[in-house]
Amino acid sequence: xxxxxxxxxxxxxxxxxxxxxxxxxxxxxxxxxxxxxxxxxxxxxxxxxxxxxxxxxxxxxxxxxxxxxxxxxxxxxxxxxxxxxxxxxxxxxxxxxxxxxxxxxxxxxxxxxxxxxxxxxxxxxxxxxxxxxxxxxxxxxxxxxxxxxxxxxxxxxxxxxxxxxxxxxxxxxxxxxxxxxxxxxxxxxxxxxxxxxxxxxxxxxxxxxxxxxxxxxxxxxxxxxxxxxxxxxxxxxxxxxxxxxxxxxxxxxxxxxxxxxxxxxxxxxxxxxxxxxxxxxxxxxxxxxxxxxxxxxxxxxxxxxxxxxxxxxxxxxxxxxxxxxxxxxxxxxxxxxxxxxxxxxxxxxxxxxxxxxxxxxxxxxxxxxxxxxxxxxxxxxxxxxxxxxxxxxxxxxxxxxxxxxxxxxxxx
Amino acid sequence: xxxxxxxxxxxxxxxxxxxxxxxxxxxxxxxxxxxxxxxxxxxxxxxxxxxxxxxxxxxxxxxxxxxxxxxxxxxxxxx
Numbered sequence: 001x002x003x004x005x006x007x008x009x010x011x012x013x014x015x016x017x018x019x020x021x022x023x024x025x026x027x028x029x030x031x032x033x034x035x036x037x038x039x040x041x042x043x044x045x046x047x048x049x050x051x052x053x054x055x056x057x058x059x060x061x062x063x064x065x066x067x068x069x070x071x072x073x074x075x076x077x078x079x080x081x082x083x084x085x086x087x088x089x090x091x092x093x094x095x096x097x098x099x100x101x102x103x104x105x106x107x108x109x110x111x112x113x114x115x116x117x118x119x120x121x122x123x124x125x126x127x128x129x130x131x132x133x134x135x136x137x138x139x140x141x142x143x144x145x146x147x148x149x150x151x152x153x154x155x156x157x158x159x160x161x162x163x164x165x166x167x168x169x170x171x172x173x174x175x176x177x178x179x180x181x182x183x184x185x186x187x188x189x190x191x192x193x194x195x196x197x198x199x200x201x202x203x204x205x206x207x208x209x210x211x212x213x214x215x216x217x218x219x220x221x222x223x224x225x226x227x228x229x230x231x232x233x234x235x236x237x238x239x240x241x242x243x244x245x246x247x248x249x250x251x252x253x254x255x256x257x258x259x260x261x262x263x264x265x266x267x268x269x270x271x272x273x274x275x276x277x278x279x280x281x282x283x284x285x286x287x288x289x290x291x292x293x294x295x296x297x298x299x300x301x302x303x304x305x306x307x308x309x310x311x312x313x314x315x316x317x318x319x320x321x322x323x324x325x326x327x328x329x330x331x332x333x334x335x336x337x338x339x340x341x342x343x344x345x346x347x348x349x350x351x352x353x354x355x356x357x358x359x360x361x362x363x364x365x366x367x368x369x370x371x372x373x374x375x376x377x378x379x380x381x382x383x384x385x386x387x388x389x390x391x392x393x394x395x396x397x398x399x400x401x402x403x404x405x406x407x408x409x410x411x412x
Numbered sequence: 413x414x415x416x417x418x419x420x421x422x423x424x425x426x427x428x429x430x431x432x433x434x435x436x437x438x439x440x441x442x443x444x445x446x447x448x449x450x451x452x453x454x455x456x457x458x459x460x461x462x463x464x465x466x467x468x469x470x471x472x473x474x475x476x477x478x479x480x481x482x483x484x485x486x487x488x489x490x491x
Contacts, residue, residue, distance in 0.1 A: 060431070066448065129459065132459070133452055136452065
């Protein structure tokens with residue numbers, strides 16, 4: 001029996017570039033950076049003062065203060081992105097989606113801002129003054145639960161916390177759920193709102209972040225010789241995924257196909273990638289095979305491309321190992337150069353970028369790539385978008401913990 | 413403090429702290445059904461009352477509180 005095909009019929013996003021899919025796409029293909037000096041808290045004691053923050057989002061105005069104050073920002077953003085995705089898929093957001101719809105969300109650090117706030121209150125005023133909503137805000141599955149409540153999603157639910165691979169894993173697991181006939185539709189996505197003083201400070205402590213405070217928009221330079229770390233970003237992206245049959249039956253417009261998924265674990269080091277990207281190599285091969293493709297049929301790679309010295313070098317090596325000489329012909333880009341690193345929200349965002357790249361026939365660029373690094377010598381689409389008809393795309397996501405999640409998309 | 417003064421303070425708390433629409437907050441309003449304050453919300457309300465009126469409220473005292481008016485009367489009796 002052939003496997004059921006899985007399609008994407010709705011997209012929604014809120015991220016450092018824009019607060020909807022169409023403006024985000026236009027920003028990406030025009031090389032627009034969403035990164036800037038941090039405005040939401042005082043950074044004077046921090047070694048890093050910039051990030052990719054969501055802009056022009058007032059949760060009180062969007063969902064009403066009574067509801068907004070119950071949710072961590074990561075969940076507020078999840079609901080915002082889900083609303084756009086469901087409407088885009090032509091689903092009725094006023095009706096419960098019911099038991100034949102599942103939900104899989106990825107996040108790296110969940111409601112970390114709410115955790116910090118609760119700790120501060122506890123230290124300053126004692127246990128009896130802790131916000132009674134703290135637990136429901138800080139738990140990593142909060143977004144999954146809140147989105148499910150809002151839209152009546154009664155099928156299986158999962159929250160995946162494989163750091164920066166989380167929402168790639170979410171899209172992959174959602175694909176498998178649909179392919180295996182468990183449900184006909186899954187709302188899959190990722191969210192992160194970890195741009196807090198503590199997390200910036202802590203990531204800076206492990207020298208993971210760029211410290212280019214003078215030029216935030218130029219700080220994230222994947223594959224460039226002068227790259228010096230990633231840039232924190234926040235946002236949520238949501239995909240409506242369903243069986244091809246379900247989409248056809250309800251006359252939904254199809255963006256593209258989630259065709260392959262490969263997941264592996266380095267089992268090597270909690271932050272550093274395995275030498276040569278060993279775990280990433282196997283994940284890419286598995287995803288390509290799962291999609292029923294050969295290495296000659298992958299047209300575009302949306303790289304993990306974080307702009308850290310270690311990732312970009314090892315990811316490049318891994319791509320060469322997988323594709324051999326063909327690695328030099330494949331168009332690659334890292335859209336993190338514009339969004340920053342959305343952590344657990346990155347995989348879903350880049351899944352969206354991958355299907356839009358196929359649908360629109362335009363490859364978004366890797367901005368700030370000016371000084372080539374001899375160890376990073378592939379076609380990274382530096383600085384300018386390229387118009388090109390493509391059939392397949394692969395999206396890489398790798399997370400602290402050694403988690404590798406790779407997705408393959410087909411246009412038809 | 414008069415009952416109507418307690419009500420005004422309670423109403424302000426509900427509106428400013430909890431984001432509830434002002435016109436919904438009447439003496440007759442049911443906390444759960446009319447104001448959408450669930451079991452978690454009740455804990456918040458109690459904390460807000462304790463801070464505002466500088467009193468302590470035991471869980472047992474809340475057993476019979478289902479409306480704004482009943483909350484106002486409880487607070488009034490403790491002041």
